[in-house]
Amino acid sequence: MTNHPVTEIIEALGRLRLEKPLVHHLTNYVTVNDCANCVLAIGGSPIMADETDEVEEIVSIASSLVINIGTSNRRTLESMVTAGRKARKLGIPSVLDPVGAGASLYRTQAAERLIRETGPAVIRGNSSEIRCIAGLSAATRGVDAAAEDTAQGLKADIETVSSLAKHLKCVIALTGAVDIVSDGDRTAWIENGHPRLSAVTGTGCMCTSLIGAFCGSTSDPFIAAVGGILCTGVAGELAAEETAARGTGSFHSALIDQISLMDGDTITEKARLHVS
Amino acid sequence: MTNHPVTEIIEALGRLRLEKPLVHHLTNYVTVNDCANCVLAIGGSPIMADETDEVEEIVSIASSLVINIGTSNRRTLESMVTAGRKARKLGIPSVLDPVGAGASLYRTQAAERLIRETGPAVIRGNSSEIRCIAGLSAATRGVDAAAEDTAQGLKADIETVSSLAKHLKCVIALTGAVDIVSDGDRTAWIENGHPRLSAVTGTGCMCTSLIGAFCGSTSDPFIAAVGGILCTGVAGELAAEETAARGTGSFHSALIDQISLMDGDTITEKARLHVS
Amino acid sequence: MTNHPVTEIIEALGRLRLEKPLVHHLTNYVTVNDCANCVLAIGGSPIMADETDEVEEIVSIASSLVINIGTSNRRTLESMVTAGRKARKLGIPSVLDPVGAGASLYRTQAAERLIRETGPAVIRGNSSEIRCIAGLSAATRGVDAAAEDTAQGLKADIETVSSLAKHLKCVIALTGAVDIVSDGDRTAWIENGHPRLSAVTGTGCMCTSLIGAFCGSTSDPFIAAVGGILCTGVAGELAAEETAARGTGSFHSALIDQISLMDGDTITEKARLHVS
Numbered sequence: 001m002t003n004h005p006v007t008e009i010i011e012a013l014g015r016l017r018l019e020k021p022l023v024h025h026l027t028n029y030v031t032v033n034d035c036a037n038c039v040l041a042i043g044g045s046p047i048m049a050d051e052t053d054e055v056e057e058i059v060s061i062a063s064s065l066v067i068n069i070g071t072s073n074r075r076t077l078e079s080m081v082t083a084g085r086k087a088r089k090l091g092i093p094s095v096l097d098p099v100g101a102g103a104s105l106y107r108t109q110a111a112e113r114l115i116r117e118t119g120p121a122v123i124r125g126n127s128s129e130i131r132c133i134a135g136l137s138a139a140t141r142g143v144d145a146a147a148e149d150t151a152q153g154l155k156a157d158i159e160t161v162s163s164l165a166k167h168l169k170c171v172i173a174l175t176g177a178v179d180i181v182s183d184g185d186r187t188a189w190i191e192n193g194h195p196r197l198s199a200v201t202g203t204g205c206m207c208t209s210l211i212g213a214f215c216g217s218t219s220d221p222f223i224a225a226v227g228g229i230l231c232t233g234v235a236g237e238l239a240a241e242e243t244a245a246r247g248t249g250s251f252h253s254a255l256i257d258q259i260s261l262m263d264g265d266t267i268t269e270k271a272r273l274h275v276s
Numbered sequence: 277m278t279n280h281p282v283t284e285i286i287e288a289l290g291r292l293r294l295e296k297p298l299v300h301h302l303t304n305y306v307t308v309n310d311c312a313n314c315v316l317a318i319g320g321s322p323i324m325a326d327e328t329d330e331v332e333e334i335v336s337i338a339s340s341l342v343i344n345i346g347t348s349n350r351r352t353l354e355s356m357v358t359a360g361r362k363a364r365k366l367g368i369p370s371v372l373d374p375v376g377a378g379a380s381l382y383r384t385q386a387a388e389r390l391i392r393e394t395g396p397a398v399i400r401g402n403s404s405e406i407r408c409i410a411g412l413s414a415a416t417r418g419v420d421a422a423a424e425d426t427a428q429g430l431k432a433d434i435e436t437v438s439s440l441a442k443h444l445k446c447v448i449a450l451t452g453a454v455d456i457v458s459d460g461d462r463t464a465w466i467e468n469g470h471p472r473l474s475a476v477t478g479t480g481c482m483c484t485s486l487i488g489a490f491c492g493s494t495s496d497p498f499i500a501a502v503g504g505i506l507c508t509g510v511a512g513e514l515a516a517e518e519t520a521a522r523g524t525g526s527f528h529s530a531l532i533d534q535i536s537l538m539d540g541d542t543i544t545e546k547a548r549l550h551v552s
Numbered sequence: 553m554t555n556h557p558v559t560e561i562i563e564a565l566g567r568l569r570l571e572k573p574l575v576h577h578l579t580n581y582v583t584v585n586d587c588a589n590c591v592l593a594i595g596g597s598p599i600m601a602d603e604t605d606e607v608e609e610i611v612s613i614a615s616s617l618v619i620n621i622g623t624s625n626r627r628t629l630e631s632m633v634t635a636g637r638k639a640r641k642l643g644i645p646s647v648l649d650p651v652g653a654g655a656s657l658y659r660t661q662a663a664e665r666l667i668r669e670t671g672p673a674v675i676r677g678n679s680s681e682i683r684c685i686a687g688l689s690a691a692t693r694g695v696d697a698a699a700e701d702t703a704q705g706l707k708a709d710i711e712t713v714s715s716l717a718k719h720l721k722c723v724i725a726l727t728g729a730v731d732i733v734s735d736g737d738r739t740a741w742i743e744n745g746h747p748r749l750s751a752v753t754g755t756g757c758m759c760t761s762l763i764g765a766f767c768g769s770t771s772d773p774f775i776a777a778v779g780g781i782l783c784t785g786v787a788g789e790l791a792a793e794e795t796a797a798r799g800t801g802s803f804h805s806a807l808i809d810q811i812s813l814m815d816g817d818t819i820t821e822k823a824r825l826h827v828s
Contacts, residue, residue, distance in 0.1 A: 029305040029581040030312055030324050036582055036753035041800050046753065047652070048582050051625040054658035061655065073327040073351070075625070100323070103337065106330035199536065201312035201322065247533025248317050257799025260751065305581040306588055306600050349603040349627070376599070379613065382606035475812065477588035477598065523809025524593050 005188060006271050009227040010264040012218040017043035021063030021216025025209065026050045026080045028070025028099065031202025034256070035066070035209040041260035042231060044213035050076045055083035062087075063216030065094035066209055067118070069101075069110050077110050084118025093121035093215040093224075097208040101125065102132030112136050115168065121221040124173040124208045124229075127157060134164045154178055154189075162187050173225045175207060181229065183222040190226065191272040192233025194240040200252045207232040210259070226273065234270045235259045281464060282547050285503040286540040288494040293319035297339030297492025301485065302326045302356045304346025304375065307478025310532070311342070311485040317536035318507060320489035326352050331359035339492030341368055342485055343394070345386050346375035353386050360394025369397035369491040369500075373484040377401065378408030388412050391444065397497040400449040400484045400505075403433060410440045430454055430465075438463050449501045451483060457505065459498040466502065467548040468509025470516040476528045483508040486535070502549065510546045511535045557740060558823050561779040562816040564770040569595035573615030573768025577761065578602045578632045580622025580651065583754025586808070587618070587761040593812035594783060596765035602628050607635035614639075615768030617646035618761055619670070621653075621662050629662050636670025645673035645767040645776075649760040653677065654684030664688050667720065673773040676725040676760045676781075679709060686716045706730055706741075714739050725777045727759060733781065735774040742778065743824035744785025746792040752804045759784040762811070778825065786822045787811045 023039050025032070025048045032048060039046040049058040052075070059065050065087045067080045087094045096118070098111035111133060115123070123133065158180055165172040166184035173181045179190040197203040211228030218224050235258035242258075243250040299315050301308070301324045308324060315322040325334040328351070335341050341363045343356045363370045372394070374387035387409060391399070399409065434456050441448040442460035449457045455466040473479040487504030494500050511534035518534075519526040575591050577584070577600045584600060591598040601610040604627070611617050617639045619632045639646045648670070650663035663685060667675065675685065710732050717724040718736035725733045731742040749755040763780030770776050787810035794810075795802040 028324070030308050032582050033309060033585060033753065037800065037804065040751055040753055047655070048580070048623055049652070049656070050623060051658055053626065054656035057656040057658070071324055071326060074329065100325070103323070104325070104330035104333040106327055106333070199316055201309065201316055247530075247536035248313065249529035249532030249536070252313065252532070253529055253801035253805055254799075256801030256804070260799035260801070304600070306584050309585060347600055347602060350605065376601070379599070380601070380606035380609040382603055382609070475592055477585065477592055523806075523812035524589065525805035525808030525812070528589065528808070529805055 005223060005226050005275055006267060006273060008218065008220070008223045009230060010267055012214055012223060012227055013262070013264065015217040016213060019217060020045045021213065022047055022061060023064050023066060023209070023212045023216055024049065024059045024062035024083065025066045026055065026076060026083055027066060027068035027205065030070055031205040034202045034206050037256050038206040038209050038259055039213045041256055042210055042213050042262065044216055050079045052079045052082055055079050056086040059083045059087050059092060060090060062092060064212050065092055066212035067094060067114060068097040068099060068205055068208060069107060070099035070205065072110060080114060081117050084114060088119045093221055094118055095122045095124065095208055095212045095215060096120040097205060098123065098125050098129050098133060101129045108132060108136065120170055121215060122171040122173060122211055122225045124175065124211055124225065126204060127174060127176050130164065130172060130174040131160060134160050158187060158189065171221045171225045173211065173229060175204060175229060179229045179233065181222065181225045186222055186275060188226050188273060188275045190229055190233060192230060192237060192270065194236040196240045196251050197236040199248045200255065203232065230267060230271055230273060231259060231262050234266060235262060237270065281499060281502050281551055282543060282549060284494065284496070284499045285506060286543055288490055288499060288503055289538070289540065291493040292489060295493060296321045297489065298323055298337060299340050299342060299485070299488045299492055300325065300335045300338035300359065301342045302331065302352060302359055303342060303344035303481065306346060307481040310478045310482050313532050314482040314485050314535055315489045317532055318486055318489050318538065320492055326355045328355045328358055331355050332362040335359045335363050335368060336366060338368060340488050341370035342488035343370060343390060344373040344375060344481055344484060345383060346481065348386060356390060357393050360390060364395045369497055370394055371398045371400065371484055371488045371491060372396040373481060374399065374401050374405050374409060377405045384408060384412065396446055397491060398447040398449060398487055398501045400451065400487055400501065402480060403450060403452050406440065406448060406450040407436060410436050434463060434465065447497045447501045449487065449505060451480060451505060455505045455509065457498065457501045462498055462551060464502050464549060464551045466505055466509060468506060468513060468546065470512040472516045472527050473512040475524045476531065479508065479512070506543060506547055506549060507535060507538050510542060511538060513546065557775060557778050557827055558819060558825060560770065560772070560775045561782060562819055564766055564775060564779055565595070565814070565816065567769040568765060571769060572597045573765065574599055574613060575616050575618060575761070575764045575768055576601065576611045576614035576635065577618045578607065578628060578635055579618060579620035579757065582622060583757040586754045586758050589808050590758040590761050590811055591765045593808055594762055594765050594814065596768055602631045604631045604634055607631050608638040611635045611639050611644060612642060614644060616764050617644055618764035619646060619666060620649040620651060620757055620760060621659060622651035622757065624662060632666060633669050636666060640671045645773055646670060647674045647676065647760055647764045647767060648672040649757060650675065650677050650681050650685060653681045660684060660688065672722055673767060674723040674725060674763055674777045676727065676763055676777065678756060679726060679728050682716065682724060682726040683712060686712050710739060710741065723773045723777045725763070725781060727756060727781060731781045731785065733774065733777045738774055738827060740778050740825060740827045742781055742785055744782060744789060744822065746788040748792045748803050749788040751800045752807065755784065782819060782823055782825060783811060783814050786818060787814060789822065
């Protein structure tokens, strides 16, 4: 018998805070400070390193790897591939954030190459990024882009995520109004979160980094993905409540606050998580 | 009959919040997070991308382009030129922030090249940057560097800005104690702002990004420049008031807050804007 | 007769606020915004520039140079060496932060090369970074890595720092639970600080940048190092007190606040500084 995901997430969070796993990032320069502070806030230890000459060594001492292509370039893409291949070889889980896949051929091909060559444990993206990857892999077809934000859109997204997870043999996490996570076998959807999360840059990246941190304290990437998304969503709700009358600068700071204050009781109380 | 600039700015802000224009940035890694958050706060949608292989594609789907040379290097400068040339070809307005022009030959030549090859709709800089560019273009001469911060300095700066705008056939915005904007025909000066704006890094960059966001919702770059500067100045005043007894970390956060809370009534009440 | 270090630090802080020295940084993209804001908060003027073509010109107009290898790559390492050599030639003091020395061969060799080729006035690192450098230089041996955080560990660290300072003929600053600074002749240890400083990324980098700012207002790098560390520690204590019930986002913002509010009375009241 397996535990309920929430129980497993709370246990993983406890281990995270105890063991402070090292989370190697190759990420964008826009939101990197927030990613590092999120990882610290949830209990992990971030290290950012993207020089090709050192990434194999750095990833070898890490518990997990986060690859985010938000501002990648030809040089850093090579480093990402190098780090990701080494991680796979060593059995260190990696999380891929294919930022902007579909917005340029470069990004689409970068995402495709990273998936093929590094075998991520988790891929997290928004609806258009995940649909782009699903299109690439031909694991799904005919998803109506206009269907999003409707009940049918949700159903289509669940189908996309689940098929893609089966096809790529990894965890797919699509975050949006409702977040969907699947490893092809189990599928969860999460109704936590708040519209203000999209008024601050990098909350998607932060979510990916939290998944990376959880990957350092559980061997189940499905639990890691649900855990990272749940913490982001619940922290977003609490921060929005706390700063309701204030602007996005205050919300931004309160979001990091709430991640650092996250605990089992808050998760138990606030989680709106469904698993099938 | 044209409307008063404040009316046009308020209308442009309304469209910005409705249409969420995509604002492509090639900018520095120091203040990029604040630039992205400012663009979101005012209602736009930022995208940062500087890989030469993708900038033409990215700028093609954007409503405006922001080029900021704060930490440019040979690689990113090529991307800036490539993106800017594509934007010009497509009629997408670009805003140039020639950070540090005059401080090194590299920066002066980068600014000169970007002006010549990309034809920005707006150039925003501080007094020494704009004077450096004016010197390059030989549109003005004999501006006494020691004259700044005096009534004569203001008059000289207005003359520099207006001549340079005529010469380069674009909008020139010089921000300082008094901000001056000219398209060669119309000239505005803005007395909003607060000394604390210079106690936080990147408030100039943020102003440039706000101009870029406004360029996505008005076809008049003069209005976009005045709008971006006015929002920065008014937000700076309100943030300084709100955090009077606190330090610069609080001011920084409050500045983003106030940009996100900016509305027509606040602009109407606070604007100290003169047009000739 | 020399003054007590605290007196000299307070005088240097006064000059810093008056003269606003330009502090050239070649630093990492993770914490660069905080470094710039810290330098502004303490009274200096930061400039970030890492293009090889311009670093000699930029450092020539600066009062001091900060080199931080946190996310260096082959390109920026060349720029760091170029800037540091020029600074040495011109007698402009440089501060080196060998982030992650020991974590990869690349970083260890980068630190070694920068020390050899640029002759920093101050090297600031944590225990493992300083021990790595001490190992390289063979100035010390047999330091038990497990000894840290004990009285014996402190004694061993003081010995390491003092020997290394003598050997490298520069100021060595090791920051941790207790901070140790030595120029080989004078040795200081500082008991200010707060555990929450390690819950935010980049407080070590910020400390290095504050040392760089102080190097712009005193010709004694030992005083600059003690001053930068003292301001970081005291600000950390005050920020922790102020945000005791809140999370790390609030602490982060309050830390910058407290640096900007730092003054002689606060330093006199709070300093827990010992000199031998």
